[in-house]
Amino acid sequence: METTTNNSNFKSEEYFINMGPQHPATHGVLRLLLTIDGEIIKKVEPDLGYIHRSIEKMCERDSYQQIVHLTDRMDYLSSHINNEAVCLTVENALQIEVPDRVKVIRTIIGELTRIASHCLWWGVMGMDVGALTTYFYGFRDREMINDIFEETCGARLTMNYNIPGGLMFDIHPNFVKRVKDFIAHFKTKLPEYDTLLTGNVIFQKRTKGVGILTKEDAISFGASGPVGRASGYSCDVRKHHPYSALDRVTFNEALKTEGDTFARYQVRIQEMWESLSIIEQLIDNIPEGDYKVATNAVIKLPKGEYYQKVETARGELGVYIISTGTKNPYRVKFRSPGFSNLSLLSHIAVGGKIGDLVATMATLDIVVPDIDR
Template sequence: MKEIINLPVKNVEEEEYHINMGPQHPSTHGVLRLVVSLQGEIVKSLKPHCGYIHRGIEKMCEKDTYPQIIHLTDRMDYLSAHINNHAVCMLVEKALEVEVPERVTYIRTIIDELNRIASHQLWWCSFGMDMGGLTCFFYGLRDREKILDIFEESFGSRLLHSYYTPGGLMMDIHPDFQKNVKAFIKYFRKKIKDYDDLLTGNIIMQLRTKGVGILTKEDAISYGVTGPSGRASGFACDVRKHHPYGVYDKTEFKEILGTKGDTFERYMMRMHEMLESMKIIEQLIDNIPAGDYKAKMKAVIKLPAGEYFQRVEAARGELGVYVVSDGNKSPYRMKFRSPNFSNLSVLDHISRGCKIADLVAIGGSLDYVIPDIDR
């Protein structure tokens, strides 16, 4: 009893305690661990601990040939697998100065955009779930299934495609591809209204996201927050616009910029982006030129000695691939600048002073894919 009486009197109001969010936690969407310092319900600071699924992809790349590396990039941001493949393919093609058939660039651009829509659909599901609306999850997955069906029909896989190869595509698209994509766009234009009815317009959702987790433009640039999260803060960072690749320079689409940079703005960015992606696809789908689906490549691909960098706009932001080659068939050093890694670094900064529930909403709006952080 004596010990209890003699306890030093602490100011309970100011006392902080820590909780581990993750590695197994419903709202971290994977094995990310956040050590959160709390005062009551208010987040004082947080430290991300990553690396639970660090597979050493960069180290593995040093032993693999370039066509093999394509298969590893699928496993980083598995939700924008095509776009990751695209980055490596373009890097190799540029280094070897291979001219890719026009048909390939068209197909790649369309499939990239389909992949982006599928990724944003899954983000929408999980964001809804983070906010406590479980029904969103099934609506989003229902529509994502349509895109996966199109993918499956053309090249047989649904998540880890490895469809692009250096110089072209693994195989030609299915004859029904164009018809099915057009049917999907018609279908999804109707269904995206459901998304707005169910979540966007909901008063609780708006109360919980507006003015929460504000990221200024300066901070977004300084922290390297790219993709829809960065554009919500007004950071014009769309690689498709500023460093065009594929046939993005031949299509018309808007780079939508936000002003407030709060969670709601980040949410709206992705909703708009789905519409913009559909616009891009509509412009291209009828104009796929006839021709070969693959350029002639050497059997063993060796990049000339030197260093190469390729940037693409993945679904979550800017993906950079940096290769130092010594002229061998595998790279000397390969680095992936993954968008999620930089987006994660800002989480501590913008979630200070928020409630636990806000932290979950902010995390949902930054849209992590943990394998992309850990690589």
């Protein structure tokens, strides 16, 4: 399969194939223009914009409270963390110190969001390499988290729970109990993930040594989140620039050095354990206090530029706001993790087979609205 016949009778020819925008493996409306020689990929070129809503332009006409709600629609699987990013930017700009209670709740829900996102990713990862059953296992556990969210903030996916200055409501009285139930439940189910997929010989054959990203490339391509960490690049924003209550918890940054698809897989599994431990450290001592501080109805940021990074489930999300002192931002830029992570796909997928591309793309964990914004 490695060499192509090139004698006079059979001439191998590269051909072009259009993967997407409607394709099961592209997880949304991503279009990949592939140049293929038989099964071997020679060139990958992403073509984006099929779901671009120009959120950055919309932000320029909206007030700061409204912007928060637009960020839900970027990476919808870590909507709470996206909201938090904007709120933190605004709070830092206004130099508001939010109550401890808010910080702790934000972190707990943020980590729950990360687990939910990784559960979904794990299900889809299995599905992309052909093991359909994983999808339902992943969804079973994600469903519990979504139920917790629903009880507390009324929404399951696009939560809108953060507002500049705190939270929209206080947590539901059941919250603590249900989160503890979930932790107990998930601790028995997470090993099941390993027995179902991680240990499978076929799965390991499919993922080990596939789509290798070196540490230098990871930094150069701006990889972040599990993708960067699987290459041995310590890039956890929660470690390097802690925000909310993350400075008061101890956790290990999941690091691997192989940089292949299997390493990215393991990093995410490891992250779920770490998130569980973070929640465990916080859930028992949520401080009493207000769930928000009053802000002006019309928020005007002082003239200047503000940047805030947070760690979403996919990597480093940056919010860059330029304010001229009016009620609307002058320019908002979201540095989305998916966009940078996608840019390295063409680098690591070339030379692999179609099946490798799908497996590699699954571990980049692409959410297309996050890339298209």
